[in-house]
Structures are given as structure tokens and as C-alpha cells.
Amino acid sequence: AQSVAQPEDQVNVAEGNPLTVKCTYSVSGNPYLFWYVQYPNRGLQFLLKYITGDNLVKGSYGFEAEFNKSQTSFHLKKPSALVSDSALYFCAVRDPTTSGTYKYIFGTGTRLKVLA
């Protein structure tokens, strides 16, 4: 069965410091991996995705994520955090081998707090 784990409920980082939000996954085939961000009282906003190719993918707002197949991880990173990055971040996986539904499985979310 597909699953996604985000081991940290909250990550605190000082503004200007690098940030990492962790995600590991379990899927039978080659996964499609995604990061979404949710600001208070807002919907889910797409940040980036990994489908195939280069293991380092770049996304919106200066975020990037590294796909590591051996560690089954897809950690979200940013070289220099901003206070405005404070939000709830969700990792999601889609198993492209499951027919028909294109169902996404979400992690439990990690609250990122960037301190000024």
C-alpha cells in the first residue's frame, strides 16, 4: 500500500537559515512525488513535483526537493528561509502504476515556523 510519512509535526528555523522539511514514502512502483503548501484558511498550493529525470527538482518561491530512491525520501529544502514561508507543508505521492484513479496520498503535514 502507498504511504507517506512526514516525521516532524513542526520545524522551526531562523530567517535566513537553510530549511529542510522531511518526507519519506512507500510505493510499489516508481513514484510521482509532490509538495504542497497551505497558508492559513487557504487551499493547497502546488510547490513542486518529481516525475522522472534529475533528482533535484526546483519549484516555486525558491524551494527545491531532492528525490533519493535508495532512502525513499523526497525532502523539501530552501537555502534561505523567509518569515513568509511559515505555513503547513504537505508531501504527497501518487503511484503511477495504479490504474485509473490517479489518487494522491498525503502525509500528515509539517508546520514550518520561520522566526525573525
Next chain:
Amino acid sequence: EPEVTQTPSHQVTQMGQEVILRCVPISNHLYFYWYRQILGQKVEFLVSFYNNEISEKSEIFDDQFSVERPDGSNFTLKIRSTKLEDSAMYFCASIEGTEAFFGQGTRLTVV
């Protein structure tokens, strides 16, 4: 930029009442979804819809829930008799290729 729109943004209803949550997916998308997020918890899959029928549903999606696409554009989620535990944010999504586009959500509060 095309987007998924959901109405209403917030709905308060009494326990036992029926509610209909509405979504307008992006026009050329073929796959549609409902997800829900109970406050502070993870986003959970409810149902997927393709070619005017349900293609998969979760165990949450019991007989109290139904979906339809009544006019080829709107995509609705109906809860027949709401319970307190149905209080959540409900997200609609449509998919193009490998990317899911989510609406801004409807916050349902059952009192």
C-alpha cells in the same frame, strides 16, 4: 491562469441536514476528486470521479456521501445527513497530466 473554484467558502449546517458542496474544475480536465481535511489533521482522499462515474472511493465515503456532475461543468459532493464529525475543510481537485489542481476549499461546520 485557470483554477478550480469551490463554493461556498464556508458553510454552517445543523446536524442531520443535507449539504451540497460545489466545485467547478478546470474545463478540459477529466479526473476529479474530493479530499477532506479535519482541522489540524492530514488531507484524506474521499473519492475520485472519471467519465461520469466513481472510479475509487475511500472507507470514509459511505452511503451518506454522493458525487455527481450534473451539468458537465459543476462537480458536487453531497452529504445527506451531516454529523458533527463531518466538520472539515473539503477540497476539490482536478488533474491534468501529473499535477493536481486544488480549489481553495469549503469549510463545513456542523453544529
